[in-house]
Amino acid sequence: MNEPTRSDVRNYPPRQDSVPAARRRAAWLAVAWGLPQLASDAALLTSELTTxxxxxxxxxxxYLRVEVQLTGAVLRIAVTDPKGERHPEPRAAADDEQYGRGLHIVGAVAQRWGAAQRTVGKTVWAELGVGGPR
Known part of the structure; x- marks a missing residue:
């Protein structure tokens, strides 16, 4: 990956109120970096990954670490957590289940997404093309 032209890193405590805070930050950054067309998708991806x-x-x-980077034609959102035992996998959620659709949403909105193991924990990332959603 090339060197980011813009980058922002924030650490959030493992609390429910961190999700909307991270989501708002990602949307604000997209607008501040001249990409208002990506603000809602960046917010959605950040919300799903942080949740x-x-x-x-x-x-x-x-803490959970949320990084938003702009590199060339790619806006990348990466969320790092301290537990690396479980690799994220999309699963089939029953119609009456409240959870289980987040990675399907990420896959539908992002151009690419994946996960990387770290010495401690893991990072799950998603990328949006600057030209807009796929």
Missing amino acids: NALLHGSLRDR
Whole structure:
């Protein structure tokens, strides 16, 4: 990956109020960086990735890290959590289940997404093309 032209990193406590805070930050950054057409998709991806990190990867007193980077024609959102035991996998959710659709949403909105193991924890990322959604 090329060197980012714009980059923002924020750490959020493992609490529910971190999800809307991260979502608002990502949308604001997209607009501030001249990409208002990507603000809603960036907010949605950030919300889904941060929610997954909170539900499946958080530990008490260990922050979640949200990075938003603009590199060339790609806006990348990456969320790092302290638990690397479980690799994120989309699953089939029953119609009456409240959870289980987040990675399907990420896959539908992002041009690409994936996960990377870290020494401690994992990073799940999603990318949007600057030209707009796919």
